[in-house]
Amino acid sequence: MRIGVAIDAACDVPHEFVIRNGIAVMPIAVKVDQQRFKDDRDPVEIQRFRDQKLGSRSHSAETDASSVEDVQTLFLERMVKDFDCVVCLTIMATRSPIHDNVIKASFAILKNYRPIREAAGITGPFLMRVVDTRNIFAGSAPTIAETVRMIQAGKSPAEVRERAAQVADCSYGYMLPRDLNYLRSRARSKGDRSVSFLSSMLGTALDIKPILRAHRGETGPVGKVRGFEQGALALFEYATKRVQAGLLVPSLSLSYGGDLDDMRNLPGYGALVRTCEDAGVTVLESPMGITGMVNVGEGAMTLGLACEDHVAEF
Template structure:
């Protein structure tokens, strides 16, 4: 069994390599610069080195098309695996989930001669899971999918568990630049960040804490100052870890150098809390798609937990 993810799912490169996870890329165009967001660290660094984050609110992004997904599977994955679990960011925010579903019909229709040509017999299966989250919020479902596969679970069991974790996943985002976030949102027809709130937030250094959960996104708190916002998020996450997570994994992504994130207040305590509880922290640079949509310097955090009310 193998795993494929959408490039907007923020997980570390070494985790992808260690578990041989395929990435369905996103094409990004900023002015005359073109990037392929496939979570390649060198490409992420090239984006940052070109200092495109501050002017990429007008960027064009294009998720893997139906044809792209078909090619990835028929050219590679059906030859290597008998079943592949595909995890995508929330279907309410991206067409990639629908594209994978549409592509699956052609893949399942045409895989047999491809597999026979490389000496593979038997059927090929696809299982598609909407993580109902975004960026680091998709991390828990991906980590649990890998764990279930390594435990030898069946495709049906893996998909059922991944969907259950997706329903219980909470993704949080702390942006640095509200004006950037508003401009990017407006360019995509999203009016959720109003002009007044972005202007007041910038003037008073008020940062919203945004939450993604079960396919919906919205603000759940506001904090003065990015560092205080990070402290509030880390303290919240530490409390959830102590209360017990559904998956022993917590995801963090940051739109910049990870050492900057590690210097934020509350980070060290969260790390110690996770170590004491046996919870793995998956830290990764935010992908190009994330930085384009929410701005450089933003932080996202993902965990899976029983239903609860977060207070910030």
């Protein structure tokens, strides 16, 4: 059985990983002022966004996840002919409508695929499996990496979906924002007042950065540090300890809203990479997608891994 993977564009995984594994990306439309962008993990489009210096003034941008109709078109024109089953992985349903849109689209896809496959000379049914990664940005990557690994190992659709759901429950995504005022402005433009004016002003004045965590569909602060570099060091040291303790998936993901070399020069990065190499853990590094930079600001960093339940202290 030919099993494929489709992901939400807000899942931060490397472009080469997407291409190498034939992953379809359900794009997100972004409008900043009069500029329009298609966020589909294409590094050229990400660079076009950065070149225009839009990351610092896009808190009022409009973003539209793939609609029900968009998902139907992608599957009926391409996926039902290329695969016999597709596992769809989305960011947390509590933060985006894409999961619900894929579920709704699946009814029409499963109703209308037969004539299309027959016309292409393909026999047999077409299956869809939809999984909420219960995370966001780099935090969704462990579930995607494990799904790909299970498919390559020849597992059945039921086994792939069950394992993906297990990993999603054990995935931790961390974010370190660079600009609290930007984060507050973006949150307010979306009706989210979780970042207060006072906290953002104090954070800016004292250079205090929160460490935010996404886990099982919920997001919130789990620590604070003074300075972005100190925050990066704290996150890298935390991840190093988790790798040493043992991950549930042999991959760790990083995304950065800027030049990846800037991230690689942050304190603690080298030690983390060496620890991963010693443990046989693959490090998946990617530029943060346009949607990520619009929502959390350019220069932010996110980190994702899957491990046993634990209490993180920063």
